[in-house]
Amino acid sequence: MTPAERTFTFREREFKGSRFRCLLLTNNAPKEVAAFLNSLVAPHALVTTEDHWAPRGFLDPHEAELGKTPPEFLPNHDRDVLNSWWLAQPGRANTPNWDLVSTCRIENRRGLILAEAKAHEAELSDDRSGATNLGNSRQIEDALADATIGWNALASGFALSANSHYQLSNRFAFAWKVARMGTPVVLLYLGFLDAQEMGDGSRILLKDHDQWHRCLLARSKGTIPEEVWDRTFDVHGTPLTILIGSAVVGIHARSASDRAVV
Numbered sequence: 001m002t003p004a005e006r007t008f009t010f011r012e013r014e015f016k017g018s019r020f021r022c023l024l025l026t027n028n029a030p031k032e033v034a035a036f037l038n039s040l041v042a043p044h045a046l047v048t049t050e051d052h053w054a055p056r057g058f059l060d061p062h063e064a065e066l067g068k069t070p071p072e073f074l075p076n077h078d079r080d081v082l083n084s085w086w087l088a089q090p091g092r093a094n095t096p097n098w099d100l101v102s103t104c105r106i107e108n109r110r111g112l113i114l115a116e117a118k119a120h121e122a123e124l125s126d127d128r129s130g131a132t133n134l135g136n137s138r139q140i141e142d143a144l145a146d147a148t149i150g151w152n153a154l155a156s157g158f159a160l161s162a163n164s165h166y167q168l169s170n171r172f173a174f175a176w177k178v179a180r181m182g183t184p185v186v187l188l189y190l191g192f193l194d195a196q197e198m199g200d201g202s203r204i205l206l207k208d209h210d211q212w213h214r215c216l217l218a219r220s221k222g223t224i225p226e227e228v229w230d231r232t233f234d235v236h237g238t239p240l241t242i243l244i245g246s247a248v249v250g251i252h253a254r255s256a257s258d259r260a261v262v
Contacts, residue, residue, distance in 0.1 A: 006059075017119035021192045021249040022100050027057030037102055040245040041113055044232065045104040045186045053102035064101035065094055066114075066174060073103060073112065078181050085177060086143050088135035096170045104186070107239055111184035116171050118212075119195035121204040124219040129162035137162070140170075147173035150180060154233045157225030165223040172224060179240040189216055191246040209246040216244060 026033055030049040037047040047053075052072040054064040066074060067083040067090075074082070086095050100115035118124060131137045144160040151158040151172065160169035175187040191212030199205050206212045217226055232241040 017195050017198050018099060018117035018123070018190075018192050020251065021119070021195070021247075022117055023055055023058055023061055024251065025247075025249050026053060026055050026100070027059075036247070037104075037113060040188060040190065040247065041104070041186050041241075041243065044239075044241045044243065045106045045111060045113055045184075047102055047104045047113070051103040053100065054098075055100070063097040063099065065097050066101070066178070067095035069101070073101060074178070074183065078178070078183065081181060082174070082177065085146075086140060088139040089133055091133075093131065093133060093136050096167070096174065100190070106184035106186065106241075109184050111186070111239075112178060113186045113188060114171070114175055114178075115188040115190050116167075117190040117192060118206070119192045120198050120206060121215050121219075124168075124215060126164055127166045128164070129166045131162075143177075144169055144173050147176045150176050150235070151228075154235070155225055155228050157227075159223050161223070165220070168220055168223055175240060175242075176235065179235040179238045182238055184239045186241045186243060188243045188245055191216070191244075193246055193248045194250075197251070206246070209244075212246050213244055 025036055028036075033053065034047045034049050034051065037053070041047070052070075054069070054073075055061045064073065067079055067086070069079065082095060083090055087093050098114055099117040100113075102113040102115075104111050104113050129137065129140055131140055141162050144162055148158050148160045151160070158172070160173055162169070171187065175185050179185045191206045191209070193206050193208060193212070195205055206215070217229065228242050229244055230242065232239055234240075
């Protein structure tokens with residue numbers, strides 16, 4: 001193997017569902033990726049070929065962790081603030097990984113698109129924080145309490161928690177915190193439709209946007225108030241938009257002669 005060659009290792013789950021589709025769509029030419037993202041977030045944000053996103057296809061498949069992203073995404077100071085806000089003892093602990101993150105322009109300001117992607121209904125099941133360090137557990141609970149207060153000042157009914165609907169809670173917490181630090185945010189919940197390779201009979205696949213919308217509202221009830229979806233909020237002068245989007249990203253090969261699925 002020459003020095004220029006690299007080896008990539010993928011887990012089985014990365015060839016299925018939402019993870020696979022995030023890699024597929026970002027594996028395209030920058031013009032196509034920007035157009036896809038714009039189709040989901042316009043008119044709230046604008047993505048160009050000059051923007052940065054993660055993952056960036058199969059040759060750069062790493063998900064973004066806001067506390068460790070390059071300065072193209074967040075300035076060093078903001079990353080440090082996020083880490084200390086979320087973790088008492090970072091060490092090997094991580095802040096949440098995002099399915100897809102992209103820089104953008106929001107109201108002519110540098111902003112971020114933070115996307116959480118799902119391909120079937122069970123991916124929105126209830127969950128708890130997996131933090132094992134007591135100091136980190138307490139810090140995460142404090143951060144979620146801080147974000148809950150912040151969100152409830154914008155719309156009443158938030159109950160962010162480390163013990164119930166934790167992933168949903170931390171997504172909204174980080175979106176609020178980034179906006180609170182002055183970076184405009186679009187938080188996008190993206191449903192990938194017709195993920196047929198996930199259909200083993202035990203999963204309810206997402207078939208259309210209405211199903212995804214109903215599922216998201218039903219499974220976030222009690223944690224996120226229904227009226228915040230598809231709205232923009234002012235966080236001390238910084239816009240924060242919550243969107244529900246859906247897309248079909250096909251993975252099946254087709255014959256050029258008869259269009260049949262191979």
